[in-house]
Amino acid sequence: xxxxxxxxxxxxxxxxxxxxxxxAQDMNHEYMxxxxxxxxxxxxxxxxxVGAGITxxxxxxxxxxxxxxxxxxxxxxxxxxxxxxTSVYFxxxxxxxxxxxxxxEGSWLTVV
Amino acid sequence: DAKTTQPxxxxxxxxxxxxxxxxxxxxxxxEYVYWYRQxxxxxxxxxxxxxxxxxxxxxxxxxxxxxxxxxxxxxPHATLRDTAVxxxxxxxxxxxxxxxxxxxxxxxxxTP
Numbered sequence: 001x002x003x004x005x006x007x008x009x010x011x012x013x014x015x016x017x018x019x020x021x022x023x024a025q026d027m028n029h030e031y032m033x034x035x036x037x038x039x040x041x042x043x044x045x046x047x048x049x050v051g052a053g054i055t056x057x058x059x060x061x062x063x064x065x066x067x068x069x070x071x072x073x074x075x076x077x078x079x080x081x082x083x084x085x086t087s088v089y090f091x092x093x094x095x096x097x098x099x100x101x102x103x104x105e106g107s108w109l110t111v112v
Numbered sequence: 113d114a115k116t117t118q119p120x121x122x123x124x125x126x127x128x129x130x131x132x133x134x135x136x137x138x139x140x141x142x143e144y145v146y147w148y149r150q151x152x153x154x155x156x157x158x159x160x161x162x163x164x165x166x167x168x169x170x171x172x173x174x175x176x177x178x179x180x181x182x183x184x185x186x187x188p189h190a191t192l193r194d195t196a197v198x199x200x201x202x203x204x205x206x207x208x209x210x211x212x213x214x215x216x217x218x219x220x221x222x223t224p
Binding site for chain 2: 004031033035037040041043045048057059090094099100101102104
């Protein structure tokens, strides 16, 4: 999955807790995004960024915040975790010169 | 946004060609067709993409019909490691964050 690193790989949260999922890439890609995947379903876009300092909402942004202070990092914050946010989260990046999107290995989040 | 339709499952004998169809009859003129696959719950793996011409790379070939309403992914010599869920995706434009609209995909089982 190229140079996309997600941490942590597994996390259990209690309802109401906050946490940050980290995504880092070493390919100098401008476009970064976060998806979630629920059981038996395809991925859905949460938030995306087309460059440092620029972020925007995807299809399912509620309950999540993002920031893009550097090209390399695109953290996803859960402000007050809910059981409905139990899911697998994937970070993805894309360079300027091509249309290939690379995904990280995923972060498994359980909210109890 | 253009939708895609894929068969839910397919079988293929090891060593034979796997031909995975996809219907995308509402695709717009500047929307690309992407194929990804996902093995278990790993991060989606890029396979190939195209606009209107047929494409080939080291993994697969992509055949797009002249009217662009359907396409076929061809794995020329399937192996057991090709068992995965294959997603045919029409990538949306900037108004939707350049999202990859994952559907439910085709579950390909390669048998010995």
